C-alpha cells in the first residue's frame with residue numbers, strides 16, 4: 163500500500179469528532195473483515211476525549227470483542243490519577259461499551275520504575291503481535307533485529323511544541339530505532355513518559371492525527387507546511403507503507419495555505 167498523506171478539514175469540532183468516529187469504525191470494519199480483529203492504539207491528552215465519548219454513544223453495539231486497544235503513550239502515574247490517559251479512556255469509553263477486559267492493553271504506569279513499565283508494555287505488544295525479539299547473541303552472525311508490530315490504526319494528537327505520543331523535541335526517545343516502547347525523560351515535566359517509538363508509529367497501516375481549536379493552528383501549519391531543522395517530532399511520523407490522515411476543524415486549519 164503506497165504511503166499517502168491527506169488532510170480533512172471539518173467545519174466545527176463536533177463535525178470533526180463525528181468524522182473521526184466514522185473513520186475509526188470504517189478502519190475497524192476493514193481490519194476485522196480482512197483479519198478478524200482490529201488492533202488500534204489510542205492517543206491521550208484532551209482532544210480525543212470527545213471522540214471516545216462519541217464512539218461509546220453512537221457505536222455501543224459495535225463488535226468491540228474484535229477490537230484490541232493499546233495506548234500510544236502514558237504518563238508515569240497510576241491508572242486512578244487525573245493525569246492518566248488510561249483513566250480518561252476508561253471514563254469516556256471503556257466503562258460504556260462491552261469490550262472484554264483482556265482486549266484492553268494498559269501500560270502499568272503505576273510501576274515506580276518507568277523503564278520496567280516500558281519493557282513490560284513492549285512485552286505485551288510482542289506477545290499480542292507474536293513478534294520475534296531482537297537476538298543479541300553476541301556473535302555477529304546471530305544478531306537479528308527484532309520484529310515490529312503493524313497496528314491497523316494509531317490515533318495521534320499534536321502538542322504545542324510539535325510533540326506527538328510522548329516523543330518530545332530534544333528528548334532521548336527520538337532516536338530509538340529498535341525498541342517498541344521506552345521510558346522517555348521529559349525535562350520540562352521533570353518526569354518520564356512511557357511511549358511508542360517512531361519505528362512502531364511508522365509501520366502502522368493508518369495514522370490519524372486529530373487536532374481541534376485555534377490554539378493548534380500555528381503548530382498545524384508548522385508541521386504540515388514548515389521546514390524545520392531538525393524536523394518536529396510530528397513531522398517524523400511518515401508511515402512507510404500506510405495512510406497518514408490529518409483530521410482538523412476549521413479553527414485548527416485556519417493558518418494553512420490552502
Ligand code: 6PG
Nearest residue numbers: 206207208209319320321326327
Ligand atoms: C499525551 C498525548 C500527547 C497529546 C498532545 C496533545 O499523553 O498527552 O499522547 O501526545 O496527544 O499533547 O494534547 P491535547 O489533545 O491535550 O492538546
